[in-house]
Amino acid sequence: MGAAPDYPASERQVQARRNIFLLAFRPMATPSLPGTLTLTRDAGGERLILRGDWTLPYYMALQARANELAGTIAAGAAIDLHDVGAMDTAGAFVVAELLGSQRTQALAQDEALPAARRALLKTVGDAIDTYCTGVRRPRDAGFVVMLERIGNAVESFWKQTLKLLGFIGITLQGFASTVLRPRRWRVTSLVAHLEQTGLDAVPILALLSFMVGAVVAFLGSTALEAYGASVFTVDLIGFAFLREFGVLLTAILLAGRTASAFTAQIGSMKAREEIDAIRTLGLDPVELLVLPRVLALLIALPLLTFVAMIAGIVGGGMVCLAVLKMSPSMFLSMFQADMQLRQFLVGMAKAPVFAFMIAVIGCMEGFKVSGSAQSVGEHTTSSVVQCIFVVILLDAVAALFYMEMGW
Amino acid sequence: MNDDTVIEVRGLTNRFGAQVVHEGLDLDVRRGEIIGIVGGSGTGKSVLLRTIIGLNRPQAGEVRVFGQDLLALPDEKRSLVERRFGVLFQSGALFSSLTVAENVALPLVEHAKLDRVDATRLAGVKLALAGLPVDAGRKSPAQLSGGMVKRAALARALALDPEILFLDEPTAGLDPISAAAFDSLIVTLRDALGLTVFLVTHDLDTLYSTCDRVAVLSQHRVLAVGPIDEVARTDDAWVQAYFNGPRGRAAAKE
Numbered sequence: 001m002g003a004a005p006d007y008p009a010s011e012r013q014v015q016a017r018r019n020i021f022l023l024a025f026r027p028m029a030t031p032s033l034p035g036t037l038t039l040t041r042d043a044g045g046e047r048l049i050l051r052g053d054w055t056l057p058y059y060m061a062l063q064a065r066a067n068e069l070a071g072t073i074a075a076g077a078a079i080d081l082h083d084v085g086a087m088d089t090a091g092a093f094v095v096a097e098l099l100g101s102q103r104t105q106a107l108a109q110d111e112a113l114p115a116a117r118r119a120l121l122k123t124v125g126d127a128i129d130t131y132c133t134g135v136r137r138p139r140d141a142g143f144v145v146m147l148e149r150i151g152n153a154v155e156s157f158w159k160q161t162l163k164l165l166g167f168i169g170i171t172l173q174g175f176a177s178t179v180l181r182p183r184r185w186r187v188t189s190l191v192a193h194l195e196q197t198g199l200d201a202v203p204i205l206a207l208l209s210f211m212v213g214a215v216v217a218f219l220g221s222t223a224l225e226a227y228g229a230s231v232f233t234v235d236l237i238g239f240a241f242l243r244e245f246g247v248l249l250t251a252i253l254l255a256g257r258t259a260s261a262f263t264a265q266i267g268s269m270k271a272r273e274e275i276d277a278i279r280t281l282g283l284d285p286v287e288l289l290v291l292p293r294v295l296a297l298l299i300a301l302p303l304l305t306f307v308a309m310i311a312g313i314v315g316g317g318m319v320c321l322a323v324l325k326m327s328p329s330m331f332l333s334m335f336q337a338d339m340q341l342r343q344f345l346v347g348m349a350k351a352p353v354f355a356f357m358i359a360v361i362g363c364m365e366g367f368k369v370s371g372s373a374q375s376v377g378e379h380t381t382s383s384v385v386q387c388i389f390v391v392i393l394l395d396a397v398a399a400l401f402y403m404e405m406g407w
Numbered sequence: 408m409n410d411d412t413v414i415e416v417r418g419l420t421n422r423f424g425a426q427v428v429h430e431g432l433d434l435d436v437r438r439g440e441i442i443g444i445v446g447g448s449g450t451g452k453s454v455l456l457r458t459i460i461g462l463n464r465p466q467a468g469e470v471r472v473f474g475q476d477l478l479a480l481p482d483e484k485r486s487l488v489e490r491r492f493g494v495l496f497q498s499g500a501l502f503s504s505l506t507v508a509e510n511v512a513l514p515l516v517e518h519a520k521l522d523r524v525d526a527t528r529l530a531g532v533k534l535a536l537a538g539l540p541v542d543a544g545r546k547s548p549a550q551l552s553g554g555m556v557k558r559a560a561l562a563r564a565l566a567l568d569p570e571i572l573f574l575d576e577p578t579a580g581l582d583p584i585s586a587a588a589f590d591s592l593i594v595t596l597r598d599a600l601g602l603t604v605f606l607v608t609h610d611l612d613t614l615y616s617t618c619d620r621v622a623v624l625s626q627h628r629v630l631a632v633g634p635i636d637e638v639a640r641t642d643d644a645w646v647q648a649y650f651n652g653p654r655g656r657a658a659a660k661e
Contacts, residue, residue, distance in 0.1 A: 056519045056568055063525060088568035089600065093532045116601055123599040127535035372549045374503050 033085055034058050037065045037098075039073065046077035050084050054091025062091065066098045079103070081113060092124040101129050167364040171294060174286040189292035197258045197293075198300030202307055204257075209241075209249055209308040213315025216240055221323050230324055234334045237316030242343040243402075246309035248395055250301060251354040255387035259362035262293055263383040266366025267376040275367070285367075294359040301355035302348060309347070346407050350398055357394065358387045411438045413571055413603050414459055419468035421454055428454050430627040432468070436571075441597055441604040443614045443635075446624030447645060452607045453497070455624065456575055459605070460494055461485070472571070490518055492571040493564030497579065499556040501548035507559045508534065508544030514566040530566070537562035538592055554585035558592075565596070571603045572596075578610045590616045611650075611658035623649075 033052035040047045048069075054062060079099070087095075096104040107113075108122035178184045220236040266289055269275055278285045313335070320326040365383035369375045414436035421428040428451035436442050444452050457463040459470055461477035469476060475488055501510050511530035515521045521529065531541050537558040543551065551559060557577060564572060577593070578586035590613050597604055608614060614621055614635060622632040623646055631641040639650035639659070649655055 056515075059519070059529070060521060060525060089532060089536060089565070090529055090568065093529065116599070119595075119599040123536065123595060124532065127532065127538075130535065370549075372503060374549070 032057075035062050035084070035091060037062060037069065039069055039077075044078075046074050047080055048073060048077050049080045050095070052083075053085040054087040054094065056088055056090040059090040059094070062094045066094050070098060073098070079107060081107070081110075081117070084117075087117060087120060089120070089124055092120050093128070095121065096125045096128055101125060163368075164361065164364060167367075168360055170286055171290055171360055171363075174284070174291050175294075178287060178291065184287065186288065186292045189288075190296055193293050193296035194300055196261070197254065197296055198303060201254065201257060201300075201304060205250060205253055205304055205308055206311040208253060209246065209311035210315035212245060212249060213237060213241060213312030214319045216245070216312075217316035217319035218323070221319065231326070231334070233316070233320060233324065234326075234331055235338050237313055237320075238335055238339045239343060241309045241312035241316070241347075242339065243347045244395070244399075245312055247305045247347050247350050247354065248391070249312075250305045250308045250351070251358065251391040251395075252388055254297070254301060254304070254355075255358050255391060256384055258297060259358050259365075259383045259387040260380045262359065262362030263365040263369075263380045264376060266363055267369035267379055270367060270369040271371055271373065271376060290360075290363045293363055294356060297355040297359040298352055301358070302351040305348060305351045309344075342407060346402055350395065353394060354391050357390050361387050361390065412436065413438050413473060414605065415469075415471040415474075416455075416459065417469045417471075419455075419458065419470065420466045421451060421458060421463065422466050427627055429458075429465070429468075432624075432628045434622060434629050434632065436603060436605060438570075438603055439597070439601060440619040441593070441606060441617050443618035443621045444605070444607045444624060445609070445614065445621060445649065447649075450624040451627075452624055453575055456573055456605065456607050460492065460573055461489070490514075490567050491569055492573060493567065493569035494573045495557070495560050495564045495575060495577055497575045499548070499560040501556060501560055501563070503548050505547075506544065507539075507546055507548060507551065507562075510548070510559065511544075511563045511566050514563070518567060530562070533562040533565050534559065536565065536596065538588065554581050554589070557581065557589065561592075565600075568600065569602070571605060573605045573607075575607045576609065577606065578608065578613050583612075586610065586612065587616070593617055611655055615658045 032055075035050070035052040035054040035058045038049045038051075040049065052058070081095075084091075095107075099107065104121055104125035108118045108125060110118065113121075217233055217237055220233040221230045224230045224232055224236070266275070269289075275285050275289075278288060317328060317331045320331050321328065362383050365379040365386070369379050412435045414434070416432060416434040419429050419432040419434075432455070434455075444455065446452050454463060458465050459472060461470075461472075464478055470478075473488060473491060475484075477485055477488060480488065501507065502513070505513065508527055508530045511533050512521075512523070512526035515526040515529055516523060519526075527544075531544055534541065534544050539555060539558050539562065543555060543559065548556060548559065561574075561577070572593075574593070578589055581589060593604060593606075594617050596602060604617075606613070606618065618635060620633055621635045621638045623630045623638060623641070623643075625643065625645055630643060631638045631646065635650075638646065639655070641647075650659070
């Protein structure tokens with residue numbers, strides 16, 4: 001044992017396993033004989049002789065043999081089934097397909113066969129007649145399929161964009177119709193969502209921004225040191241967090257955390273027909289479900305952006321203290337001297353736009369869920385991807401705009 | 408044990424925490440019969456089915472399928488026994504990531520070692536046997552109606568030509584026409600394929616139109632088992648209410 005691989009033993013094992021396997025498919029305890037199919041010609045005409053077990057283990061061989069004989073059997077050939085052992089649906093299918101519908105039905109009427117066999121042939125024959133006719137194999141043309149997929153993707157992107165615009169319209173309409181009627185404001189729902197999307201996100205967001213602030217400060221101090229300008233790390237942190245990182249980090253975090261939650265909440269309601277129930281009760285799902293979420297995020301995201309800015313600047317300040325030996329008071333006085341209020345406003349102005357888009361996309365994907373739990377998962381993924389895409393796209397557009405305006 | 412007994416349950420006890428489901432339950436299922444299992448909610452019909460097919464380990468007692476104790480077998484042998492029965496779960500349990508035809512072809516590819524083309528062809532036959540048009544094979548399970556899901560799941564249960572078919576509430580959630588079609592499909596398949604059918608159901612029409620024998624689960628055990636007319640005469644409040652209530656009488660009349 002050990003060094004030399006024991007091929008014969010393993011072959012025996014395979015054979016033994018195979019035997020057990022074949023036995024497992026045998027309904028009766030009689031020994032299993034492979035099914036065979038022979039065509040003989042003599043003075044009395046053609047005889048098609050079937051022997052052995054016509055069962056699933058021999059299906060491949062029988063099917064191959066039947067394919068060889070297909071088309072060569074004369075219409076008047078006698079069919080001898082009397083030596084067949086066991087037969088299951090796979091075997092019956094081969095017989096029915098070889099003989100065609102009419103002769104299978106004729107065979108099923110043959111009184112000489114056991115009743116169970118006749119019933120099997122009849123059932124399989126009927127099933128094939130009823131359902132398997134007129135089946136075409138789908139064409140497989142690689143290039144055309146590729147073009148088709150590209151076309152489909154473009155079309156679905158276009159439809160998706162239209163749907164998003166439509167949903168934004170519906171949401172704005174909902175706002176307009178409820179804003180002047182305080183009785184229809186869903187304050188409880190709004191507060192609950194504020195807590196979930198806003199307050200609960202503070203720790204993770206603060207930690208994340210603090211660390212990114214520290215990293216930016218490290219990078220800045222290292223890169224600027226070469227020019228002896230490492231003191232401008234303060235400006236770098238200030239610009240980065242006030243204009244871009246504060247709002248961008250918050251938006252991306254909330255896209256992952258909140259948009260997915262909105263989609264899953266609304267999606268599972270859709271899957272359980274709760275949305276339909278809301279409609280049939282004469283209520284408006286947009287007013288009930290979408291507006292509180294959108295409003296909550298419109299309030300929460302700017303507040304969280306402020307938290308992220310502060311945390312990022314504190315993180316940068318800590319690194320300045322540790323690496324550049326810059327005292328907090330010096331850091332703050334430089335910060336105050338170099339940063340204008342404009343930088344803060346420019347960053348903050350993007351927050352409500354991002355908030356609106358994230359909430360709307362999250363809710364819309366929820367409404368697109370159909371039926372299954374799998375669909376909820378798919379749309380949740382899609383909503384996060386779309387939110388992050390839209391946030392970064394809008395951020396880039398905003399950066400261009402601000403640059404042209406000289407803000 | 409008798410040669411004709413394919414399932415033998417002896418002294419089965421199932422408990423979940425303090426809740427006793429079965430206690431000393433005995434049941435025999437004979438080859439080629441359709442046996443219906445009935446009982447009120449919470450009497451452990453589905454638990455009994457899950458125990459027999461080896462998904463639930465009982466606290467005590469013995470379950471033998473084809474004379475073998477599934478839970479005592481090593482994995483490989485257990486798998487061989489498992490291929491000899493097919494299970495239709497209550498909600499179909501079709502794999503949602505595969506098409507309907509792939510669902511049926513899966514056991515054929517994995518166990519019968521067919522290649523994909525042959526398996527798909529054979530899967531088409533199974534779908535046809537279960538009464539589904541062939542185009543249904545290319546759909547995903549989510550695109551099927553409730554009745555079609557049941558039929559597709561039945562086709563998958565029949566994929567390996569099993570000897571025993573376990574059906575958990577096969578007609579629940581179907582309209583009466585689909586349910587009746589499903590009932591007659593089961594009888595046809597039993598006659599054609601020589602199946603033994605273990606049927607858990609609430610549906611009185613199914614019981615009357617398909618079952619050779621009925622077993623009533625009550626008070627943690629099989630209260631009565633036999634042809635439906637005999638069982639219906641059992642002197643027990645629940646049995647009387649079940650078979651001789653307004654719905655039971657209506658079903659018996661047919």
